[in-house]
Amino acid sequence: MAEAQATAASAAPAKAAAVKPAAAKPAAGHGDAVNIGPSAAELAxxxxxxxxxxxxxxxFLGSLGIFLVVFGGAFFVFALPRFGAGEFGGVFDLGLAGDAIPGxxxxxxxxxxxxxxxxxxDQGVVALYNVCVHLGCLYGWEPITNRFECPCHGSKYEKDGTYIAGPAPRSLDRFVIRFTDANGTVLAETNAQGDPLEIPSPNALMIVDTGKIIQGKAHG
Ligand code: FES
Structure with a gap:
């Protein structure tokens, strides 16, 4: 009997422990590890x-990003000079005006x-494009007649490129000339009409810009 009572007494605390509700967690104090999980809103x-x-x-944002990258790249490529110095379509340094220009x-x-x-x-200097404005043959200087003549269909031009005769529809085309000093400061430049340019000094540097062509005047 006494043994049964002892067994019952030892089982009682175990039962009580089984039914005891979980104690509330103590508030985290300074230095305690805190488990910060996602909130309900974040989970949602x-x-x-x-x-x-x-x-x-x-x-839309993805497409816009791709467009900006492609457009920016194309703009960058387009902004680069298309021709380098000394390449047709670019600028040519012909040296001192006194050496480069004939009398x-x-x-x-x-x-x-x-x-x-x-x-x-007597009016000044011009740089004439060496292609005939009729159908693109290379014309040449004829010292006997003192003018330019085209071997293909016979168009003729004055020394400054002005049309004289033949099937060409206009005078010869000209490139822009720039005279600069040794520091690159521009001393004179062909105007928009392509008029002959006065030589500022025989020591000026002469540059022909083949990227800037001025069409000859139509005749008739
Ligand atoms: S190409 Fe020069 S006259 Fe025809």
Whole structure:
């Protein structure tokens, strides 16, 4: 009997422990580890499916980003100079004006690289594009007649490129000339009409800009 009572007495605390409700967790104190899990709102955001509007917004922003990258790249490539110095379509440094330009009584000087004739008259100097404006043949200087003549269909031009005769529809085209000092400061430059340019000094540097062509005047 006494043994049964002892067994019952030892079982009682175990039962009490089994039914005892869980004690509330103590508030975290300074230095205690705190488990910070996602809040209910965060869980809802993670689990919520993307709406159609959100998808369209993301698609729009993605497309905009791609467009800006492609457009920016194209703009960068376009902004680069298309021709380097000494390359036809770019600028040619012909050296000192006193050396590069013939006298007013002399025959025009050919510059093969710049595809031009440097021709000097009492009105000034011009750089003529060496291609005939009729159908694109290369014309040449005829010292006997003192003019330019095209071998293909016989168009003729004055020393400054002005049309004289033949099937060509206009005078010869000209490139812009720039004279600079040794520091690169521009001393004189061909105007928009392509008028002959006065030589500021025989020591000026002469540059022919084959990227800037001025069409000859139509005749008739
Ligand atoms: S191409 Fe020069 S006259 Fe025809």
């Amino acid at each position: 955001m993670v689990q919520a499916p993307m709406t159609r509007r959100e998808f369209l917004n993301y698609a 007013t009584e002399d025959a025009p000087k050919a510059s093969t690289a710049a595809r031009s004739w440097v021709s000097n008259t």
